[in-house]
Amino acid sequence: MALDRISLSGFRNHRATTLDGTARFNLLVGENGAGKTNVLEAISLFAPGRGLRRAPLAEMAGSDGPGGFSVGASLIAQGEEPVRLGTLAEAARPGRRLVRVNGAEASAVSLGEWLAISWLTPAMDRLFADSxxxxxxxxxxxxxxxxxxxxxxxxxxxxxxxxxxxxxxxxxxxxxxxxxxxxxxxxxxxxxxxxxxxxxxxxxxxxxxxxxxxxxxxxxxxxxxxxxxxxxxxxxxxxxxxxxxxxxxxxxxxxxxxxxxxxxxxxxxxxxxxxxxxxxxxxxxxxxxxxxxxxxGRASLLLLDEVAAHLDPVRREALFERLADSGAQVWFTGTESAPFAALGADAAVWHVTGGIVQREG
Ligand SMILES: Nc1ncnc2c1ncn2[C@@H]1O[C@H](COP(=O)(O)OP(=O)(O)OP(=O)(O)O)[C@@H](O)[C@H]1O
Structure with missing residues (x-):
């Protein structure tokens, strides 16, 4: 099971982004500030709780939009109908995040029946030294x-x-x-x-x-x-x-x-x-x-923000091997694609520029 189609609307600097046909390994590549982490953050909202940056909903709404946002995805499992997942925040209902499963309103907790999401971000680098x-x-x-x-x-x-x-x-x-x-x-x-x-x-x-x-x-x-x-x-x-x-x-x-x-x-x-x-x-x-x-037994997603590029080649290769064994769908971010070359054809490369995402090839 994995997420197949992901769409972001009015989410931070993504006015209308669709990632269609995602792969087992997905690499979001772009310059600093392009909007790569924003995609990971949007995906993290399919886990119950406050998302990967622990940001308030109002902060995630695009500053040039109407004040709300929506994130949608379809979850595919072999031989089964895709499950449509959605989460949105409306300007009219500040502080409230709605969740939909196959179009019907659902609780954020119920998302856990479908998906398990783990993430690692640079903000966690200080975890051991923190309070x-x-x-x-x-x-x-x-x-x-x-x-x-x-x-x-x-x-x-x-x-x-x-x-x-x-x-x-x-x-x-x-x-x-x-x-x-x-x-x-x-x-x-x-x-x-x-x-x-x-x-x-x-x-x-x-x-x-x-x-x-x-x-x-x-x-x-x-x-x-x-x-x-x-x-x-x-x-x-x-x-x-x-x-x-x-x-x-x-x-x-x-x-x-x-x-x-x-x-x-x-x-x-x-x-x-x-x-x-x-x-x-x-x-x-x-x-x-x-x-x-x-x-x-659920779809497992791993969001790895700026992880691979900071590893030496031996550790990077070991990470890729372990990820291949894990069965998880993996989302990486990086400023260049070269460190991910070893993933070969298993990886989809998504170029991110100013909140616009295009698949390579
Ligand atoms: N609410 C918002 N509305 C519009 N744009 C926003 C909003 N919040 C953040 N941004 C913009 O999103 C961009 C940052 O996106 P993001 O953190 O995803 O970058 P990144 O590609 O991961 O960069 P880096 O490689 O530096 O980590 C910045 O340009 C920032 O101004």
Whole structure:
């Protein structure tokens, strides 16, 4: 299964772009600022959530258009009717993204029944050095691709956490009955959130352990919970922590303090102290492991923004081999096509210039 026809209308600098007859490997080539990443971002909207740049919808609407956008695609599976997928934002309904499957309105979460999308972008290069919050968001994004209900657990926990922090930081002493109710919510959704992250990291770790550690540095991942992970234990910890947390004015235990610890296999130092190239190699390894886990009989898409051109020839070839084994439909961006020559006839080359896309040949 793969996306066959993709169309962008009023999306950033793409007024009306259609990519017809996409291939197993697709290379978007063009100068800086041409609109290559914009195509990847549009495709990423077929995953539940905020897309590859985490941008607000209004920002994605073309600045010279009416203030909305639409992205459509057809998904083909051998011997079956194509499935038409669409997502759009309308100027009249700010902040709301509509999803359509075969013309009928659907939820963003339902897109996960059809597609699993993984991506790697230059913005993720700082993931290991960034704040723990960035790694929590990363864990959540990867978990949602495996289990869409994780997004609901995360949102409900966040809401309850915000409410508890509001109560703790108020001028008046918080009402204990109100706190009881909020903590029960936090315990239920927080335990589900923690268990989703824990399962993700265990599954990724198992997948990574099967891969050779050459030529891509293999990361070792550990999930470090920010509090008890069982509902009762979390509720007890929250209750016991009330005096201290009232003094601090915020909640100090729970999955909002989780951490994803990463180090390179065979090295003791944490990932943020590894070289830039080693960090990139570990990110590639995690992305490929995740794509392998996420596929589960669905169409698997990998969006690799400016990845291949930064690899040396040995690693680039190894990446292409692993991608060929993965079964995923792959979308690369690059400023030139030469680094992708080894993909040969399996790759479609799409030239992007000022928001206009043309297929080579
Ligand atoms: N809402 C918008 N409306 C119109 N144009 C936009 C909008 N948002 C971004 N752009 C334009 O899109 C272009 C950037 O596109 P994109 O990030 O896809 O470039 P790219 O080809 O990936 O470049 P690079 O190789 O530098 O990463 C810029 O020219 C920017 O001005």
């Amino acid at each position: 723990a919050g960035a790694r929590r968001r990363y864990m959540d994004r990867l978990t949602v691709a495996l289990d869409a209900s994780h997004a609901r657990n995360a949102a409900r926990y966040e809401n309850a956490l915000r409410e508890r922090n509001r109560l703790l930081s108020g001028d008046d002493a918080p009402d204990p009955t109100w706190l009881d109710g909020v903590e029960t919510q936090m315990a239920e959704h927080g335990a589900a959130l923690a268990s989703g992250r824990e399962r993700l990291v265990a599954a990724l770790q198992a997948e990574l352990a099967r891969l050779p550690s050459e030529p891509f540095a293999r990361p070792e991942l550990t999930y470090q919970p920010g509090g008890p992970t069982a509902p009762d234990a979390l509720r007890d910890a929250l209750r016991a922590g009330r005096p201290r947390e009232r003094a601090a004015g915020r909640t100090l235990t729970g999955p909002h303090r989780d951490e994803l610890a990463v180090r390179m296999a065979g090295k003791q130092q944490p990932a943020d102290r590894c070289s830039t190239g080693e960090q990139k190699a570990m990110l590639i390894a995690i992305t490929l492991a995740h794509a392998g886990l996420a596929a589960q």
